[in-house]
Amino acid sequence: MLEIRDLHASVEGQAILNGVDLSVGAGEVHAVMGPNGSGKSTLSYVLSGREGYAVDRGEVLYDGRDLLELEPEERAVAGLFLAFQYPVEIPGVGTMTFLRTALNAVRRSRGGDELDAMQFLRVVREKARALGIGDDMLKRALNVGFSGGEKKRNEMLQLAVLEPRLAILDETDSGLDIDALKIVAEGVNALRSPDRAMLIITHYQRLLDHIVPDRVHVLAKGRILRSGGSELAHELEAKGYAEILSEAA
Amino acid sequence: MSRIAAETVEQVRSLGDRYKYGFVTDIESEQAPKGLNEDIVRFISAAKDEPGWLLAWRLEAFRHWRTMTEPNWAKLGIPMIDYQDAYYYSAPKQKEALKSLDEVDPELLATYDKLGIPLREQEMLAGVAVDAVFDSVSVATTFKAKLEEHGVIFCPISEAVQKYPDLVRKYLGSVVPYTDNFFATLNSAVFTDGSFVFIPKGVRCPMELSTYFRINAANTGQFERTLIIAEDSSYVSYLEGCTAPMRDEHQLHAAVVELVALDDAEIKYSTVQNWYPGDENGVGGIFNFVTKRGACIGARSKISWTQVETGSAITWKYPSCMLHGADSVGEFYSIAITNNYQQADTGTKMVHMGPRSRSRVISKGISAGRASNAYRGLVKMLPGAGKARNYTQCDSLLIGSKCGAHTFPYIESQNRSARVEHEATTSKIDDDQLFYCRQRGIGEEEAVALIVNGFCREVLQQLPMEFAVEAQKLVGISLEGSVG
Numbered sequence: 001m002l003e004i005r006d007l008h009a010s011v012e013g014q015a016i017l018n019g020v021d022l023s024v025g026a027g028e029v030h031a032v033m034g035p036n037g038s039g040k041s042t043l044s045y046v047l048s049g050r051e052g053y054a055v056d057r058g059e060v061l062y063d064g065r066d067l068l069e070l071e072p073e074e075r076a077v078a079g080l081f082l083a084f085q086y087p088v089e090i091p092g093v094g095t096m097t098f099l100r101t102a103l104n105a106v107r108r109s110r111g112g113d114e115l116d117a118m119q120f121l122r123v124v125r126e127k128a129r130a131l132g133i134g135d136d137m138l139k140r141a142l143n144v145g146f147s148g149g150e151k152k153r154n155e156m157l158q159l160a161v162l163e164p165r166l167a168i169l170d171e172t173d174s175g176l177d178i179d180a181l182k183i184v185a186e187g188v189n190a191l192r193s194p195d196r197a198m199l200i201i202t203h204y205q206r207l208l209d210h211i212v213p214d215r216v217h218v219l220a221k222g223r224i225l226r227s228g229g230s231e232l233a234h235e236l237e238a239k240g241y242a243e244i245l246s247e248a249a
Numbered sequence: 250m251s252r253i254a255a256e257t258v259e260q261v262r263s264l265g266d267r268y269k270y271g272f273v274t275d276i277e278s279e280q281a282p283k284g285l286n287e288d289i290v291r292f293i294s295a296a297k298d299e300p301g302w303l304l305a306w307r308l309e310a311f312r313h314w315r316t317m318t319e320p321n322w323a324k325l326g327i328p329m330i331d332y333q334d335a336y337y338y339s340a341p342k343q344k345e346a347l348k349s350l351d352e353v354d355p356e357l358l359a360t361y362d363k364l365g366i367p368l369r370e371q372e373m374l375a376g377v378a379v380d381a382v383f384d385s386v387s388v389a390t391t392f393k394a395k396l397e398e399h400g401v402i403f404c405p406i407s408e409a410v411q412k413y414p415d416l417v418r419k420y421l422g423s424v425v426p427y428t429d430n431f432f433a434t435l436n437s438a439v440f441t442d443g444s445f446v447f448i449p450k451g452v453r454c455p456m457e458l459s460t461y462f463r464i465n466a467a468n469t470g471q472f473e474r475t476l477i478i479a480e481d482s483s484y485v486s487y488l489e490g491c492t493a494p495m496r497d498e499h500q501l502h503a504a505v506v507e508l509v510a511l512d513d514a515e516i517k518y519s520t521v522q523n524w525y526p527g528d529e530n531g532v533g534g535i536f537n538f539v540t541k542r543g544a545c546i547g548a549r550s551k552i553s554w555t556q557v558e559t560g561s562a563i564t565w566k567y568p569s570c571m572l573h574g575a576d577s578v579g580e581f582y583s584i585a586i587t588n589n590y591q592q593a594d595t596g597t598k599m600v601h602m603g604p605r606s607r608s609r610v611i612s613k614g615i616s617a618g619r620a621s622n623a624y625r626g627l628v629k630m631l632p633g634a635g636k637a638r639n640y641t642q643c644d645s646l647l648i649g650s651k652c653g654a655h656t657f658p659y660i661e662s663q664n665r666s667a668r669v670e671h672e673a674t675t676s677k678i679d680d681d682q683l684f685y686c687r688q689r690g691i692g693e694e695e696a697v698a699l700i701v702n703g704f705c706r707e708v709l710q711q712l713p714m715e716f717a718v719e720a721q722k723l724v725g726i727s728l729e730g731s732v733g
Contacts, residue, residue, distance in 0.1 A: 050684055084685065087685070102686075105692065
């Protein structure tokens with residue numbers, strides 16, 4: 001589903017990614033781990049098309065299409081979803097309004113009908129309940145005054161409602177206490193399906209106790225330095241990144 | 250360079266796509282000769298068969314106007330206006346007085362249909378009565394019979410002059426005297442039509458009242474005058490809308506609105522102003538110089554102004570409340586959007602005279618392109634305004650890097666127990682918010698509209714339901730092409 005080949009990217013002229021190769025098949029969950037400053041967030045922004053992240057070399061194919069030539073909203077309606085590390089606050093825009101605008105944009109582009117208010121409400125309420133999100137939170141302006149945990153759960157709600165084909169979770173575990181972490185992990189696990197792929201970007205192994213990945217990759221110095229099964233995450237937890245980094249030096 | 254900071258002009262879609270009200274109706278009209286002098290004032294008064302006292306009032310206003318000069322204190326670049334190079338009266342030609350809507354020129358009905366304002370009652374929004382003013386005259390008023398059952402008068406002011414001369418004479422100029430300011434004085438001399446509303450004691454007006462203003466003729470100024478009187482314990486909600494054809498030359502619109510609220514009366518006055526704003530290079534557009542003022546004469550009376558200002562090349566407008574009554578309440582909720590080369594200097598005056606009078610001002614200014622947007626507000630506490638309170642909140646939103654937003658709050662307090670609060674913020678739509686929306690599949694222009702609507706929400710909520718949705722769409726349309 002996702003093919004990243006020799007990806008080089010820079011921000012304001014400074015090289016961050018130095019030849020990333022990564023292949024994620026449908027139905028697979030991959031974890032990308034790495035120390036701070038290794039280029040993890042840059043990878044998620046390049047894939048989602050954020051302004052200011054320049055691709056210098058390489059290619060990214062999504063279902064065989066050139067992902068990099070698409071506008072951010074085109075990528076989104078094609079099924080790419082990024083759960084943000086720092087979800088943005090939009091004052092005055094209700095969480096429900098935002099969700100509905102996004103869902104209808106996605107549905108329109110897929111040639112489907114827009115949902116009416118009642119249908120939409122039913123869909124959202126059901127998915128919100130599973131994530132422990134009450135009506136009160138849905139009524140508030142998007143992410144405004146939300147706690148860190150609420151913001152992350154709100155990202156998971158959007159993920160569940162928009163049903164993307166490729167979900168990228170950027171440090172979704174940061175700022176979550178253990179209970180919230182479990183709720184989020186359950187939400188993600190419920191979305192695992194044979195035709196959906198996930199890329200979980202994380203600094204720590206603890207999220208991977210709850211969402212067991214098919215593959216684990218270590219991203220450091222802008223490259224994938226090692227890949228392995230889920231046991232690699234435990235190894236990193238025990239030994240840290242130092243050994244891999246020194247191997248690469 | 251960020252996407253928003255990138256300037257937009259070449260990517261802006263032609264404005265013709267966006268201003269969908271820019272068409273001209275081909276209809277024969279009667280015009281007064283071009284220019285402005287006492288004969289023109291007499292011509293207008295005679296065309297409306299006015300009583301002598303009104304002609305005398307107009308002439309006094311005209312003579313006073315000739316001694317005045319245009320105000321220049323606003324933060325506006327106003328080109329020289331040649332007051333002699335315009336028509337002051339233009340009326341669609343019709344043979345006789347209309348007895349019913351069936352007799353309205355089909356061309357006019359079609360025009361209003363096209364504007365989304367059907368005038369045939371069976372097709373109208375339930376619960377909204379409309380007075381349609383086309384150039385200088387009212388062409389139709391709907392639901393008059395139904396309103397009359399409740400004792401509510403809703404008719405063109407020219408008709409009210411004939412039918413209810415005592416009421417008109419008592420209140421006309423009582424809130425905005427003919428000496429008030431350059432544009433109001435001009436209006437007093439040459440006003441042509443507008444709406445008259447009278448809500449008798451104890452009556453809650455059973456439907457929304459609405460006047461729809463349309464400028465059609467070229468080189469013609471529009472000078473309408475609206476007078477709303479709410480007697481003791483009555484209530485009315487009134488809305489005005491306005492559009493004009495796209496023309497390369499500027500056209501002048503100088504209206505006066507006077508509201509009078511007696512004891513325990515409430516008037517809610519909403520405006521959706523969508524006059525032609527000019528094109529993306531600043532050619533053409535309406536000059537909108539308007540004086541709107543309400544007098545809360547009675548105890549516990551309330552006047553609430555809500556305005557959504559998206560049109561006009563220049564807007565100069567300060568809907569105000571004179572809070573005479575004890576415990577009277579004044580409110581001003583405003584959204585002013587300027588794009589391309591539009592300029593707006595708008596705000597309010599809250600003059601507190603009555604004890605414990607309260608006022609609330611919520612202003613949202615949005616500026617895009619090369620536009621300039623200023624909030625100018627006066628809060629004045631007079632010696633009698635013991636324990637009066639005011640709260641003002643003024644937020645500005647900038648889109649792009651070539652526009653400007655300014656806030657000019659004036660506060661004068663002559664009473665030590667009065668309390669005045671003022672809060673102001675200025676922000677930009679940031680790239681993070683825009684990217685977040687786009688990552689969820691929402692296109693850039695829809696994202697801007699969503700964010701701006703969120704910014705304006707407190708004000709949009711004040712609009713009558715029938716118009717809130719339209720206003721929301723208008724917010725999006727006005728900003729099309731502001732990013733890209």
